[in-house]
Amino acid sequence: MKPAPRARKASSHDNGGTQHALFERLPVHVLLAPDAERLVHFPFVALMDLPPGLEGLLEVQIIEDTAYLTANAPFPRARVHVQAIDGTAKIPLDIEAAEGVAVAPMLQVHLPSGDDADDVASTGSREAPTVDMIELTRYAAKTLYAPSRLVPVLPGVQQEPVDRKTVPGLYRGAEVETAPLGAWSSGSLHVTAVRFTNRSDRPLELDIEQLRGRWIAATPQHWRLLPRGSEADTTAVYLISDRPFAAVPLWR
Incomplete structure (x- = not known):
């Protein structure tokens, strides 16, 4: 019998209550507790396609690079795709909600290249133009x-x-x-x-x-x-x- 494959450590926590997850092709797991808002921070300004099966179960508000997620009830894992507004990156999420779980209030998702928005912000601090x-x-x-x-x-x-x-x-x-x-x-x-x-x-x-x-x-x-x-x-x-x-x- 072959030994079971060892699970890869995909995320970690810091002392500030933030969970970190590195996206390496595998979907990023996002666990929610019902009625508790959780923030998911991406390395880009994000757009999210919510599948019809989550309507009424998951409330989503996206502001720039942060998604504010609130589960209205427990639900099994569902695949959600998040992409950069400029089309340069796409990350699949496996979102689920369960009773009695304890999760960090924020999840920080990183790309393996290290080109997160926070890292490159200092290289170009020019103010964005306004529109009419x-x-x-x-x-x-x-x-x-x-x-x-x-x-x-x-x-x-x-x-x-x-x-x-x-x-x-x-x-x-x-x-x-x-x-x-x-x-x-x-x-x-x-x-x-x-x-x-x-x-x-x-x-x-x-x-x-x-x-x-x-x-x-x-x-x-x-x-x-x-x-x-x-x-x-x-x-x-x-x-x-x-x-x-x-x-x-x-x-x-």
């Missing part, structure tokens, strides 16, 4: 609607955290449900993609004048919403502001 509101709006739209492999690299733009709860009363004079989908910024400009859903039995032509809030510009993905229950009863509206969405005065 048109470019920022286009970038937000492509991030929402285009496949992750087609999302362009846009230096100077960074993803921002945003509360995705519904915002009552953002749109006046119609039965419309609104909730943020994502937010990005460049310099002093902020764009928030907000989901607009028609809750009435009649079609609706969006009127930007009915928006509450101090917005620099507002651009709907589609101007016309069909009655509730239709495939086209929902669209995204891109709101440009000079501050984060949560700080914009909505009532005027």
